Amino acid sequence: MPGLLLSLTYAVTYTRWLHLLVGAIVPFACALVYPGLIDPSPADWLLIAVLPVPLALIAALVPSVRRSEGLQARLMLFPGPYARGRTGEDPGVSTVSSASWSDRARTGVWLVLRLETGLVIALLTRELWTLALSLAGAAAGDPDVADPFLRVPATGWGYGLLAPVPVLVLIVVTAGTGALMARAARRLLGPSVRERLSELEKRAERLLERDHIARELHDSLGHALTLAVVQAGAARTAGDPQFTDRALEAIEETGRAALEDLDRVLLVLRESGRPAAARPTLGDAGRLLDSARSSGARVDAEVTGPVELVPAAVSREAYRMLQEGLTNVLRHAGPVPVGMRIAVEKAWLRLEIRNPLPGTAPVAGTGGGRGLRGIRERAALLGGEARAGRDGGQWLLRVDLPLR
Structure with a gap:
């Protein structure tokens, strides 16, 4: 009452x-x-x-x-x-x-x-x-x-x-x-039941989008910061003004690319209605190689097959996997020789990154970060598989993605 x-x-x-x-x-x-x-x-x-x-x-x-x-x-x-x-x-x-x-x-x-x-x-x-x-x-x-x-x-x-x-x-x-x-x-x-299911699907899509944005920021900013740290350390120990100038230039370019990625992600978060900048694909992999080489790593890249025919969604995710793989190498093993292979076969895309395991360096990818887990999750969402581990005296990251 x-x-x-x-x-x-x-x-x-x-x-x-x-x-x-x-x-x-x-x-x-x-x-x-x-x-x-x-x-x-x-x-x-x-x-x-x-x-x-x-x-x-x-x-x-x-x-x-x-x-x-x-x-x-x-x-x-x-x-x-x-x-x-x-x-x-x-x-x-x-x-x-x-x-x-x-x-x-x-x-x-x-x-x-x-x-x-x-x-x-x-x-x-x-x-x-x-x-x-x-x-x-x-x-x-x-x-x-x-x-x-x-x-x-x-x-x-x-x-x-x-x-x-x-x-x-x-x-x-x-x-x-x-x-x-x-x-x-x-x-x-x-x-109704149909409306509830539709709402649950929309909620799941929003959660997946948030998770996707978190991965984008982790991969892009993590890569940029890792390169900046490696390059700054190499410039400090080298004592060569010319090398220092090249390192600072590489840090500037890497930071600019990271800011572009950050602006694109913030556009998505704000939902401003303006089209966000295009995400990088395998066609932009040369930018990754240049930034890794500028940090002192020697990267030997091998590309076979028509990379330009890889579906856009697969190509974008493959770029991020390569980025995270190179970031892991530089973070855990330093500027060591790196072998990278991109192979486009009939129905599959294979990515491989190899680097030596110095006895004094920690094994790449065995830290407490989320890099390898993120690569595995991306591959699983595309119906593929990612594996990482020792291969003789090297550390091997291999990703197989279906093209259909």
Whole structure:
């Protein structure tokens, strides 16, 4: 009871009341045609309640009616974003058109419920307001100022104290009915199984996109920072001004490329509607080789097969795998000789990166980073496989990706 009384102070109580009264418009409009609203009998009121039902069921067949009812329910049956007493939960009412016969059936039940409940609340509103006016009139000496269903038998100032009671009763009943209608809206206008599956798919896509962006930042920025650290260390120990100038130039180019990648990813995050810059593909692998060589590593690259015919999605992911593979070599083994092979066969793309394992250097890829795991995840998403491990006295990273 305290909660119900507290609800009298909420604006949503009165928007629900209005929502219920709007539902009574159709029954009263039908009643104006037949049987009329002049001194109707109980049988007439029953007919007035039944006549709009076929119209409601026919209207429910129109797909957009469900969307319209969902929007009204969200607006009037649930608290707004800044309303007092708002729980912050999703109303759970769909705002899309009917997509199945189940949706149409539930919409039909909702429309009938809304019409009948609205008619009852409209009649109750009329009677209780009329009774309140009659009680106020009786306190003033004129009980016939209104014509309620329950007549006031006499006059007297004491009836003035009773005048607010019918209004309070009406508000309490309306608040309870509105809360029940909100629950019914969740059941009858709530998302269908198809909508829930669609929402789950969209959520999964958003999570995959976030994971993809995280990988992009890890690969691009990690590669740039690793090269910068290796080049700066080599320049410091070399003591050669010309080598230092080349190292600084390489750091500048690597940093500029990393900033371009960062801007492209931020464009995606902001969803500004502007097209993001194109992601690099295997055709841009020369940039990776140049940056690795500028850090002091000797990279021997072998490319066989038509790289330009590799599908765009595979080519983009293959570029990132090569980038991460070279980054791992420089991070864990330093500027050592590196052998890289890109082979395009009939239905597969093979990537290989080899580097020696100096006894004083840690094994590439065995650290606690996410590089190799990211490569394996990228390969698995494309239906391929990535393997890394010792191969004699070398460390070998091999990736096989299907071209279809």
